[in-house]
Amino acid sequence: MARAMPSLARRFASDVDRSVGIARAGELAWTNSQPGSVTRHELRGSRLDVLYEMAYLRLFVSWEIFLEEAFVRMMCGWSSPIYTPTLVAPHAPFTTLSAARAALFKNRDFLLWHNPETVSKRCLKWFQNGIHAQVITSNEAHLDWYAAIRHRIAHGSEQVKQEMNTASMGLAGQRYPGASAGRFLRDWRKAEPLQQERWLKTIADEFTGMARQISP
Numbered sequence: 001m002a003r004a005m006p007s008l009a010r011r012f013a014s015d016v017d018r019s020v021g022i023a024r025a026g027e028l029a030w031t032n033s034q035p036g037s038v039t040r041h042e043l044r045g046s047r048l049d050v051l052y053e054m055a056y057l058r059l060f061v062s063w064e065i066f067l068e069e070a071f072v073r074m075m076c077g078w079s080s081p082i083y084t085p086t087l088v089a090p091h092a093p094f095t096t097l098s099a100a101r102a103a104l105f106k107n108r109d110f111l112l113w114h115n116p117e118t119v120s121k122r123c124l125k126w127f128q129n130g131i132h133a134q135v136i137t138s139n140e141a142h143l144d145w146y147a148a149i150r151h152r153i154a155h156g157s158e159q160v161k162q163e164m165n166t167a168s169m170g171l172a173g174q175r176y177p178g179a180s181a182g183r184f185l186r187d188w189r190k191a192e193p194l195q196q197e198r199w200l201k202t203i204a205d206e207f208t209g210m211a212r213q214i215s216p
Helices: 008-031 038-042 045-075 097-105 116-126 131-138 140-154 158-172 181-186 199-214
Strands: none
Touching: 008 038, 008 045, 008 199, 045 097, 045 116, 045 131, 045 140, 045 181, 045 199, 116 131, 116 140, 131 140, 131 199, 140 158, 140 181, 140 199, 158 181, 181 199
């Protein structure tokens, strides 16, 4: 009998909230501090930008973990209310998560999950009409941009800066000084004047929505 998938999206949403909470805590500390105070001085804008970058990096790591944990469970035939995996022949459902992970990794220490095209190809190799590929292909453009934001936080090459500028132009319609990921993530998304939210929150909600489509 196939096992039922745990609510991985719910776990992921909790991780996302904790990550976004890092930036939220910084904003609250700044807002509730007195002008001229040590707190207001120490939490100047550039340092709040770094908090947003830290929050985003943690969020992105949680996304990669979510994709992998859902994937290996589907390799074992675990099903959810919205998806029952069927492995591509000659693969058969694995009996343990460790066996599935070993087959997936093939003696590598880890797999990368940030590139949507790579993840989709990996999914098509293992599953018929795989849910990872369905959701990721439908959101590929945004996921490419979200990976570029992650790379800008972790790296400093000119290529990465250019990719960050492409991402911020695609999402917010503008570049930010120094191709700053933190400045972008802390900026307000100006889609609805009465419902403004920062880009970090917008992206966090989109990741959560995709997770619910893969493994609610």
